[in-house]
Amino acid sequence: MKLYSSKIPVIALDIVRALTVDGDLETSNPREMETDIEAVLREYLRMERNITERAKDRVEAVGGTRQDLGKYKKALADQHNVGTGTEAISYILNQLLIIFMRSPHVDEIFAEDDAIRRKCRRVLERHMNEDEVIDQEVRDKIKNIQEGTKTWEVEYARVMDQVKRKHGVNE
Numbered sequence: 001m002k003l004y005s006s007k008i009p010v011i012a013l014d015i016v017r018a019l020t021v022d023g024d025l026e027t028s029n030p031r032e033m034e035t036d037i038e039a040v041l042r043e044y045l046r047m048e049r050n051i052t053e054r055a056k057d058r059v060e061a062v063g064g065t066r067q068d069l070g071k072y073k074k075a076l077a078d079q080h081n082v083g084t085g086t087e088a089i090s091y092i093l094n095q096l097l098i099i100f101m102r103s104p105h106v107d108e109i110f111a112e113d114d115a116i117r118r119k120c121r122r123v124l125e126r127h128m129n130e131d132e133v134i135d136q137e138v139r140d141k142i143k144n145i146q147e148g149t150k151t152w153e154v155e156y157a158r159v160m161d162q163v164k165r166k167h168g169v170n171e
Contacts, residue, residue, distance in 0.1 A: 002131040003088070003124075004169045005045055012037035014123045015096070024111035024119065025100065032105040040095045048084060051076045089124050093117050130169065137163050 003011075012034040019025050027033045055072035058064070064072070077084040083091025097113055100106050109116075138159045145152045 003041065003045060003048075003092075003128055004130075005042070006169055007127050007130070008038050008041045008045075009034070011041060011123060011127050014127070015120055018119045018123055019111075019116065022111075022119070024109070024116055025106055026108040026110070027105055028107055029105050033103065036099050036103045036105060037096065040092065040099050044082075044088070044092055044095065047080065047082050048088075051080065051082060051084065089121060089128065092124060093120055096120055130167065134160070134163050134167060134169065 015037055016027070016030050016034050020027060020030065051073055054076055055069055058072045059066075059069050062068075073084060077087075083089075097116065100109060100116070138156060141159050141163075142152065142155045145155055
């Protein structure tokens with residue numbers, strides 16, 4: 001699962017709609033609430049990029065392998081209490097609940113935390129699973145090339161750029 005910066009405004013809008021339409025919370029200014037949600041998501045991306053860069057630097061410094069990158073990234077994420085990988089959505093949900101409680105743009109919360117989490121999780125999973133859909137579409141387009149070869153790597157990257165543009169997904 002991956003969070004794309006280009007999808008952040010759409011995710012924020014979907015979360016506000018999901019929570020306000022059913023009356024889980026009330027806001028007098030939905031656009032400002034979207035801005036609060038966008039801020040949480042952008043901060044998550046910033047922290048994740050920072051952790052990834054620091055992990056890459058560490059791997060480079062010690063001469064590690066690609067597998068070491070994941071270990072260093074996990075250790076740095078744990079050190080900074082940031083969820084990555086499969087823990088990303090849970091971390092983001094916690095941050096969203098905090099912002100809903102503190103935001104001056106959320107007038108009233110009527111639903112329990114678990115109900116809000118479930119609705120927000122559905123929205124996040126729908127948008128963050130797009131990465132898997134894109135990967136499958138790319139693989140389907142280059143299925144005639146043997147995976148693992150240099151040609152496959154080059155073609156995968158080229159087709160991935162095309163498919164991401166088609167889906168309106170940017171890093």
